[in-house]
Amino acid sequence: MKKTLFSIFAIIPLLSFAIVTLNLSLFSTDQASSVLMDVKSKIFELLPEEATVTNSATATFSMTFFLSYDATDNVYIGEWRYKDETVRYEYNPGGYKYYRDFVMECASFPLEKVSFYLFSKGEFPEVFRLTYHPALDEYSDFSSEYFVFSSERLSGNRNLFLIDRKNGDLLSLPVYGSSEYFPRISLDQKYLLFQGSLHGNWGIYYMPISKDYSSKIKLISRGRFAAYNPNWLDENTMVYVQEDATSNHLVVKDLVTMREKTYDLPFDWVFTPVKGRDGIVFVGLKESDFGIYELLPDGTVTVLENSPYNEFDPDVFGNYLIFSSNRDGVFRIYAKDLESGKVWCLTEKIPYDAFYPAFSEDGKLVAFSVYEKGSEPDIWIVRFRVPQE
Incomplete structure (x- = not known):
């Protein structure tokens, strides 16, 4: 069974910078739900104050994330989709990669969409x-x-x-x-x-x-x-x-x-x-x-x-x-x-x-x-x- 996690999270900017809006659709299988929560928490922890997460169809960035667990190979697979771009991250608990790095990899995709956009507009603190x-x-x-x-x-x-x-x-x-x-x-x-x-x-x-x-x-x-x-x-x-x-x-x-x-x-x-x-x-x-x-x-x-x-x-x-x-x-x-x-x-x-x-x-x-x-x-x-x- 798949679990859907959808969040609306607003941050009111402290300065008069342009607002970047993110429409995030986050999904996971039941086995990966706790990992998805960690990814979500990391995004919200590090999201710049000039950004807002919303469910608006006119958001600056609308993207989907799906996290699954393959029990056969003991692998978590996170996949972001944005327009024609697909980015995939994998984590094996018995492998070389740290869990915190996998979570950060997954969180970095929307965070850098926001930060690079703000940088291109010159709208940052x-x-x-x-x-x-x-x-x-x-x-x-x-x-x-x-x-x-x-x-x-x-x-x-x-x-x-x-x-x-x-x-x-x-x-x-x-x-x-x-x-x-x-x-x-x-x-x-x-x-x-x-x-x-x-x-x-x-x-x-x-x-x-x-x-x-x-x-x-x-x-x-x-x-x-x-x-x-x-x-x-x-x-x-x-x-x-x-x-x-x-x-x-x-x-x-x-x-x-x-x-x-x-x-x-x-x-x-x-x-x-x-x-x-x-x-x-x-x-x-x-x-x-x-x-x-x-x-x-x-x-x-x-x-x-x-x-x-x-x-x-x-x-x-x-x-x-x-x-x-x-x-x-x-x-x-x-x-x-x-x-x-x-x-x-x-x-x-x-x-x-x-x-x-x-x-x-x-x-x-x-x-x-x-x-x-x-x-x-x-x-x-x-x-x-x-x-x-």
Whole structure:
């Protein structure tokens, strides 16, 4: 016998944001009814305050969920249907997957429909959770058209995903036989630059944002040592880190001529280069001290931020630097006004470690990954504000 669970749940928004409405039809077999209740509870627990669950036929999203139990194989099967989209999740109590992750997988489908939609409309609060899937989500980048991140939500392998910022649709760009890190969108929004393992070692690649992307992947880095942390300097020039036998160095490469220039800097190791105001900003490690520096066009290196608490993951927009640092026992995202020297925290309300901040293309938003204890990281967004004196 099948059991039907239908709920009407309303949340009155605290701010004057647009309302997203969800029409959820939830069904289960008798054997799976308790699991369905857990999925339902998780959806209602995490649903953004800008959303309402209703039975209206004109809801923003109308979707159906059916949960069943196969006693022969001891498997729970959850299936969401939305328009022509069907997503299926499975859980075997004797298998490798945690029960809490199965519940979160099932709950994440409607939650991300809501969060991606709010993100595409720009209608979200100061601090906003963007991804909910229990798999790892990190390493993000913005353009006016897309938001890209790396995730293990597809078969447990790291792949790149795009959120279309016009409508909130999620697009996957799997590269089979490889894991992808640090995606970066080109200034013309036609290409993705990334760190991958397609040839068995960490290398730097780029590919078009198109349906035939997988047949047009190009390897940029050379040699037998690992290369990582790519970033665009302009429409045709990029920078990355290249290891050698004892350390590593920066490489700047012109993708039109394929000419490259290397920079051996006075550090034990260097990481995560980005375009700065005047040169290339990077993390430098020297004698167990991580700091953020800028390589200027004349070859000199200046200090941007170097406290006793270590600084990582820089990004720059105009006169502002953002980075992660452990200044109170938790890694948080900080901002620095490079003119005044003022530093402030962007994530003080989040009690978990946060890394990999990235400015939006207009400098109004910052994306970052939050590492809640006991869970894989998810991507959050904060509106970038400069504190008033």
